[in-house]
Amino acid sequence: MAQELIRLESLEGRLLFAVPKKGRLLQASLNLLEGADIQFKRENRLDIALVKNLPIALVFLPAADIPTFVGEGRVDLGITGHDQVQEHDAGVRALARARRMSNEWDTNAAPANGKPQGCEIVMDLGFGVCRLQVQVPAKGEYQQSRDLIGKNIGTSFVHLAREYFARLELEQDGVTDPALAEGRKLRTKIIELSGSVEAACALGVADGIVDLVESGETMKAAGLKAIDTVTETSAILIKSKAPSNPALVDLIAARIGGVITAQKYVLCQYNVPRERLPEATKITPGKRAATVMSLDEEGWVAVSAMVEKKQVATVMDELVTVGATDVLVLDIHNTRST
Ligand SMILES: Nc1ncnc2c1ncn2[C@@H]1O[C@H](COP(=O)(O)OP(=O)(O)OP(=O)(O)O)[C@@H](O)[C@H]1O
Numbered sequence: 160m161a162q163e164l165i166r167l168e169s170l171e172g173r174l175l176f177a178v179p180k181k182g183r184l185l186q187a188s189l190n191l192l193e194g195a196d197i198q199f200k201r202e203n204r205l206d207i208a209l210v211k212n213l214p215i216a217l218v219f220l221p222a223a224d225i226p227t228f229v230g231e232g233r234v235d236l237g238i239t240g241h242d243q244v245q246e247h248d249a250g251v252r253a254l255a256r257a258r259r260m261s262n263e264w265d266t267n268a269a270p271a272n273g274k275p276q277g278c279e280i281v282m283d284l285g286f287g288v289c290r291l292q293v294q295v296p297a298k299g300e301y302q303q304s305r306d307l308i309g310k311n312i313g314t315s316f317v318h319l320a321r322e323y324f325a326r327l328e329l330e331q332d333g334v335t336d337p338a339l340a341e342g343r344k345l346r347t348k349i350i351e352l353s354g355s356v357e358a359a360c361a362l363g364v365a366d367g368i369v370d371l372v373e374s375g376e377t378m379k380a381a382g383l384k385a386i387d388t389v390t391e392t393s394a395i396l397i398k399s400k401a402p403s404n405p406a407l408v409d410l411i412a413a414r415i416g417g418v419i420t421a422q423k424y425v426l427c428q429y430n431v432p433r434e435r436l437p438e439a440t441k442i443t444p445g446k447r448a449a450t451v452m453s454l455d456e457e458g459w460v461a462v463s464a465m466v467e468k469k470q471v472a473t474v475m476d477e478l479v480t481v482g483a484t485d486v487l488v489l490d491i492h493n494t495r496s497t
């Protein structure tokens with residue numbers, strides 16, 4: 160406790176950066192921090208770590224809570240899933256609707272710390288890619304989401320699931336007037352589950368579920384199939400609308416952006432006869448433009464250009480067909496551009 164108090168005091172003047180404390184996004188987030196040279200040592204059981212080389216404190220939080228902390232301006236920056244931000248925003252919309260219905264207007268809605276509410280997406284981080292899908296027993300009677308109207312749905316994403324089924328119910332009932340839509344009670348029952356959602360159908364808790372799917376292994380093992388996608392998601396960097404140190408937020412964003420670019424691209428170098436250069440640079444246009452240098456051999460040039468990793472094999476094949484030789488592919492450790 161004493162150690163925790165000392166730490167809280169030393170947060171003074173530091174930018175607060177929320178990082179998922181466990182789960183699917185943790186390791187990739189730590190790799191990003193390392194790539195961005197954000198140095199820290201996380202003490203055992205402590206969810207706050209002071210960064211040694213920058214005025215930043217990392218706060219390790221559940222991915223699902225990070226949009227709330229950033230959105231309320233308690234924390235300046237955060238890494239979480241886009242699905243979690245969407246779920247949080249759907250929750251905010253539900254609360255606003257409930258307040259409108261009960262005529263409870265302004266006082267509770269004002270942020271306690273006076274900061275503007277909500278978070279902004281700074282960039283996609285390229286990992287944690289998956290889909291939030293409606294799933295039903297593979298051998299069951301339900302074929303489309305509409306068949307689940309009025310049934311029990313198990314999920315951790317209750318607000319997104321509610322909005323999804325509310326839309327389906329409106330469509331089915333032919334309601335187009337937003338005023339009529341506002342006060343309607345949902346016929347579909349959304350059951351909040353905090354984990355192992357895929358077991359809900361087999362255990363008779365739910366008729367269908369709304370859960371994340373990446374490889375589909377979990378879904379298949381549970382005897383389920385996907386019948387619709389609620390949203391697609393990946394990890395994102397978010398910032399509060401009023402960060403305590405905007406310049407430091409921009410610096411961190413630039414560093415993280417550089418690491419992501421480095422992970423996404425390789426450097427392709429080759430030699431090519433000068434007269435084939437236009438064809439070659441069409442294949443490797445580079446991020447801005449390819450670098451072309453003269454070779455100490457008449458009629459030849461050396462070219463280097465960044466190429467997306469996932470395209471590099473095809474690019475190499477194509478370069479050879481236009482007469483390139485000595486094609487090399489090099490890893491990029493880090494990058495920075497404006
Ligand atoms: N199979 C997956 N593949 C890719 N990304 C995933 C996958 N499962 C979850 N994610 C991403 O990671 C985020 C956190 O999910 P995760 O299951 O790791 O949560 P958690 O914080 O460990 O909580 P829980 O205790 O509910 O499992 C999700 O919101 C989603 O953005």
Ligand SMILES: O=P(O)(O)OC[C@H]1O[C@H](OP(=O)(O)OP(=O)(O)O)[C@H](O)[C@@H]1O
Nearest residue numbers: 183354355371372373374375376377378
């Ligand atoms: O399509 P797949 O590749 O099988 O991935 C999907 C699973 O991954 C996530 O759960 P996770 O394993 O993180 O644990 P959890 O169920 O406890 O959230 C998600 O909730 C699915 O269950």
